[in-house]
Amino acid sequence: MIKTVKLEEAVGTKLAHDITEIRPGEFKGPAFRKGHTVCQEDICRMQRLGKNHLYVIDLEADEIHENEAAAILADALAGEGVVWENNPREGKINLYAGRDGLLQVSTQSLAAFNLVDEVMCATLHSHTLVKTGELIGATRAIPLIMKRAIIERAAAIARQNRGVLTVRPLRRARAGLIITGNEVYHGLIQDRFAPVLSSKIQSLGSEMAALAFAPDDAETITRAILSHLEQGCDLLLLSGGMSVDPDDVTRHAIHRAGATEIHYGSAVLPGAMFLVAYLGEVPLLGVPACALHHPVTTLDLVLPRILAGERIGKLELALLGHGGLCRDCQECAYPACPFGKGA
């Protein structure tokens, strides 16, 4: 239960919550922290902050203070690879990446959590690459005191699927690259794919373990795929031959190599002709030519997820459609842009 006392009668009482001060453009934060014992000298400053009354809390057995609530919520929301400090400020607790990796947000659990009255959690988008210590979410109980059962139910909801936020480490893949196309293979044009794709792979902490060039011949491409697998590659990238021309035989070659699952086409522009296949457990990504002209394509949305251990199938490629349209800005601000964030 909350009781209200007049400010001038509050000397000697302990503050029930932080008192926030906002100086526009200068400062926003707690001027007084919860638990501070009000003394005579505080009264003037509190009056300046617009306080004429203060809350005194008398908790019932089934009630809980916002700070304790926030800690329960944070503990439930934080999955593997997420850390938080039990030092609520103004009833709020921040959640941080406990390691480098890919943030995954269980959006249905988050929605279910936020549909519980009087609690909230806000996160970065799912599938965002994050660094250790980066702020990835925050939670708070909205009222100063609330019923413990509500917090416990919200926490139970948050705990489904082992927490709402998880940071999955990216595995260090041994990537094998196959550049297809007669024009490159026969030296008519210079390949530009290998440097672009190597750089993307290395920037995610993986290594380029093998590189091969193949003409538009299914059998040769198949042999290159199998050779890469024999060399111990656990991720394959194939460029070129992904479109609908009769010379584009890459898909056929992937099939011949024994792919158990082939998904051609993603709901992303640029990158509609992207392909995901699996040879046993080894993912194979077919990268269309747009990756040469656009800094960010389907590959950039899918590769971190593959490295984080996610199995990308037809549904995942389809769900990329919402937010999957690149605005083609003159200066690319990705990842600080909405591209690929709707899935």
Added chain:
Amino acid sequence: MNRDGAAPFEELLAGSVAAHGHLCPGQIVGVRMAMLGLRLLDFEAPPTYPQLKQLIVFIEMDRCTGDAVAFVTNAKLGRRSLKFMDYGIMAATFLNLESGKAFRVISTEESRDLAQMYVPQETDKRQAQLESYRIMPDSVMFRVQRVKVDLTPFDLPGPTRRKATCRKCGQVVRDGREVIRDGQTYCRPCARGAYFTEAQEIAWEEMNWSPFLTIPGKDFAARQGEPAT
């Protein structure tokens, strides 16, 4: 123990669907609501006979969910273990008569809103509910209140506790449902009005039919067309 789990759930759902007549989202909600209510009382689903004797279920809606709750709990109106409270609320309360413990399980509106998020590949809302209500955790599907339920002996299973006769219409009223007004006893329809109006007693054709004829030497067909006496 017949605790939560796919196999007992599917078994109970199949039985409930057969009894109710069709599979619908409400059936799944009802089966799960009952399983949760029984689990909170530490009862099995369905309850054992001794547990059934201790169980009273209050259903707050007359919808598919209500039938599923009744099926899973084996609670019956005629055994006075099932009470219908006409609140129009998707909730049911499970009371253990022996311990007095009672839990009111309320189906959340959020679970309806979230159904399609749980199965994003499903575009049909009803189908999404059918699938998602199988996988949503109880914490999302339901809110639970611990409640106190005051029952009088007149509400309990067992023999009729009291009979009273309406002063106005002569109807016998059982189990304390009579109304005392100005020291006189009435049935509820006479005292407060009823769900029906303009009641008029009638005679009907074949008034003497019974499943087993009781008049020796006369069968029902032979009496057809006899003048009324």
